[in-house]
Amino acid sequence: MIAAAIPVPASILPSLNRCKTMKEAQQIHSYLIKTNLANHPFTVSKLIAFCAFSRLPHSLTYASSIFSRVHFPNHFIFYVLIKGFCDNGDPLEAITLYAFMLTCLNELSGFSFSLPSVFKACGKVGAMREGLQVFSQVLKTHLLCDPFVSNSVVRMFLELGEIESARCVFDKMPERDLISWNSMLSGYMRMGKIELAGRLFEEMPEKDLVSCNVMIDGYGRSGRCELAEDVFKMASEKDVITWTSMISAYVNNHLPIKALDLFREMLRLGIKPDVPAVVSVLAAISDLGFSEEGKWVHAYISSNKINLSSGFIGSALIDMYSKCGYIENAFDIFARVSHERKIGDWNSMISGLAINGLGQQALEIFLDLERMDIKPDEITFLGLLTAFSHAGLVDEGQFYFKIMQEKYSIVPKVQHYGCLVDLYGRAGYLADALAVIRHMPIEADVLAWKSLLSSSVKFSNVFIGEIVALQAIELDPKDSSIYVLLSNIYAKAGRWDDVSKVRLLMKHRGVRKIPGCSTIAVNGKVQQFIVGQDMDLRYSSEIISKIEELVSRLKLEGYEPDLSQVFQDVEENNKESLLNLHSEKMALAFGLINTSKGAPIHIIKNLRICCDCHNFMKLVSKVYSHRIIVRDQNRFHQFDNGSCSCKDYW
Numbered sequence: 001m002i003a004a005a006i007p008v009p010a011s012i013l014p015s016l017n018r019c020k021t022m023k024e025a026q027q028i029h030s031y032l033i034k035t036n037l038a039n040h041p042f043t044v045s046k047l048i049a050f051c052a053f054s055r056l057p058h059s060l061t062y063a064s065s066i067f068s069r070v071h072f073p074n075h076f077i078f079y080v081l082i083k084g085f086c087d088n089g090d091p092l093e094a095i096t097l098y099a100f101m102l103t104c105l106n107e108l109s110g111f112s113f114s115l116p117s118v119f120k121a122c123g124k125v126g127a128m129r130e131g132l133q134v135f136s137q138v139l140k141t142h143l144l145c146d147p148f149v150s151n152s153v154v155r156m157f158l159e160l161g162e163i164e165s166a167r168c169v170f171d172k173m174p175e176r177d178l179i180s181w182n183s184m185l186s187g188y189m190r191m192g193k194i195e196l197a198g199r200l201f202e203e204m205p206e207k208d209l210v211s212c213n214v215m216i217d218g219y220g221r222s223g224r225c226e227l228a229e230d231v232f233k234m235a236s237e238k239d240v241i242t243w244t245s246m247i248s249a250y251v252n253n254h255l256p257i258k259a260l261d262l263f264r265e266m267l268r269l270g271i272k273p274d275v276p277a278v279v280s281v282l283a284a285i286s287d288l289g290f291s292e293e294g295k296w297v298h299a300y301i302s303s304n305k306i307n308l309s310s311g312f313i314g315s316a317l318i319d320m321y322s323k324c325g326y327i328e329n330a331f332d333i334f335a336r337v338s339h340e341r342k343i344g345d346w347n348s349m350i351s352g353l354a355i356n357g358l359g360q361q362a363l364e365i366f367l368d369l370e371r372m373d374i375k376p377d378e379i380t381f382l383g384l385l386t387a388f389s390h391a392g393l394v395d396e397g398q399f400y401f402k403i404m405q406e407k408y409s410i411v412p413k414v415q416h417y418g419c420l421v422d423l424y425g426r427a428g429y430l431a432d433a434l435a436v437i438r439h440m441p442i443e444a445d446v447l448a449w450k451s452l453l454s455s456s457v458k459f460s461n462v463f464i465g466e467i468v469a470l471q472a473i474e475l476d477p478k479d480s481s482i483y484v485l486l487s488n489i490y491a492k493a494g495r496w497d498d499v500s501k502v503r504l505l506m507k508h509r510g511v512r513k514i515p516g517c518s519t520i521a522v523n524g525k526v527q528q529f530i531v532g533q534d535m536d537l538r539y540s541s542e543i544i545s546k547i548e549e550l551v552s553r554l555k556l557e558g559y560e561p562d563l564s565q566v567f568q569d570v571e572e573n574n575k576e577s578l579l580n581l582h583s584e585k586m587a588l589a590f591g592l593i594n595t596s597k598g599a600p601i602h603i604i605k606n607l608r609i610c611c612d613c614h615n616f617m618k619l620v621s622k623v624y625s626h627r628i629i630v631r632d633q634n635r636f637h638q639f640d641n642g643s644c645s646c647k648d649y650w
């Protein structure tokens with residue numbers, strides 16, 4: 001390096017750091033060439049470092065081309081280039097450069113800077129053999145004592161799925177810092193080793209904020225919500241990620257009310273939620289179906305000027321509104337993100353229309369998407385097929401199931417086949433549905449069998465129902481709803497002996513029936529009605545007399561209690577009172593007593609709404625001029641002026 005003795009102008013570095021484009025950097029490079037400074041080890045290193053880290057378009061290629069003209073590259077130049085390649089999308093090149101460095105330089109101590117990047121690169125591309133080679137070189141030195149190096153080895157092993165090797169290195173580290181502990185904890189969590197993570201967390205001498213966040217997130221994702229709660233309560237310091245992780249833990253574990261409460265608590269304490277927290281709480285509200293809460297969060301989004309396109313806010317709002325039964329508001333959000341729609345927004349809109357029974361509209365949205373040359377994904381088709389099945393559009397369903405494979409090369413998954421089974425089953429083509437299950441190239445899941453079982457109940461097909469129920473029970477012997485559906489088929493056919501047999505089988509296997517449960521929110525308070533459970537005494541008599549009043553009023557409009565919906569072998573006159581105690585009727589009565597005239601009533605039901613309650617709601621919506629929205633296990637029903645949005649097809 002002949003130029004080493006020439007002094008470097010002090011202005012070079014600051015002007016390099018001010019470069020906003022590669023063109024400016026190139027101008028500095030030509031200046032260096034003209035002034036004979038281009039080979040100066042200091043300037044060339046700085047120039048390569050700038051290009052390797054700047055993330056400007058083509059900067060890495062430019063760094064590489066300068067590098068190729070350097071006759072004797074030093075450790076620093078190798079380090080910046082290896083790091084640049086590793087972090088900016090070409091980890092393989094980083095590994096190749098490291099190997100090249102070994103042939104050029106022999107002073108091993110200078111390697112330690114590049115080691116973290118090369119281990120990271122090996123982890124990223126799954127280069128196990130190369131990773132082990134570098135590791136064995138390191139073992140021969142004292143470099144493993146350097147936490148920078150040893151932490152990168154731990155992370156590489158975790159990335160490669162070699163969890164025991166990672167732990168081994170971790171245990172042998174003379175000094176562990178927070179990065180070591182947190183890497184090991186999140187590695188365990190990612191691999192589903194919850195117990196090991198828990199034990200390691202206990203052993204931690206100092207539990208920092210990041211480790212608490214890792215634990216809350218990991219416990220939440222693995223269904224251990226109580227443990228996540230313990231860590232949350234114990235954490236002495238909490239940041240927005242701690243709160244968001246706990247809210248998501250509640251959402252993932254179907255505890256939407258707790259998620260919503262925690263979100264409110266967060267706001268009360270003056271902590272500004274981040275975008276993922278808002279998305280999570282919207283998911284909680286979708287789960288609950290409480291539109292008032294949803295509108296409140298929407299107002300929060302608007303007043304805090306959170307962009308609908310940031311994160312998944314747009315699709316979360318579309319999802320929330322459609323699941324709360326306000327499809328027009330969902331459409332409004334969808335229109336507002338029209339300039340920068342992501343595939344997630346399209347997918348939420350299509351599935352939103354699907355669960356609201358609007359098959360034709362879902363198809364129109366899909367055709368818009370095709371016209372705009374946007375490529376649908378497997379979730380788009382899941383929504384579309386669901387839309388067809390809920391709207392009874394069998395031909396369209398068959399057609400697009402083919403299009404998905406032939407035009408878009410999407411291989412149908414078990415859920416897509418499930419939609420096809422549902423499509424045929426709901427339309428009464430039970431034999432076709434069974435043929436799909438039997439001939440699909442992958443094993444059908446219990447949901448597909450259960451969907452066909454529901455269709456068999458609907459069309460009173462005992463023959464297919466029995467076959468299907470036995471298969472479903474084999475797949476999930478503890479799922480009470482399968483036994484209930486089977487006993488429903490027998491009850492509809494008047495085969496009470498078989499009903500008793502099913503009940504005995506349930507008892508024998510320790511399977512308990514999930515009681516019907518309806519939830520209604522009035523004036524911000526949530527009221528739950530569970531069949532067979534004592535209501536609050538203040539309510540019970542008032543509600544029962546309200547239901548009786550409704551029944552006699554509706555009878556004048558031609559309502560006849562559908563006693564076939566009572567699947568118990570009891571006297572005819574008892575059947576009617578059992579029918580009156582269905583949880584959604586109690587919730588409706590409560591709603592009518594406590595809401596002002598004309599205000600919509602929202603009910604969430606944990607199981608499928610029965611035919612009698614469905615008919616009942618239709619008549620109430622007409623006689624009492626109330627819009628009633630019921631979300632049952634499967635879909636939405638919007639009752640307005642005597643008819644339902646599902647067109648009696650559910």
Ligand code: ZN
Nearest residue numbers: 582610612613
């Ligand atoms: Zn009912």
Ligand code: ZN
Nearest residue numbers: 637644646648
């Ligand atoms: Zn309906």
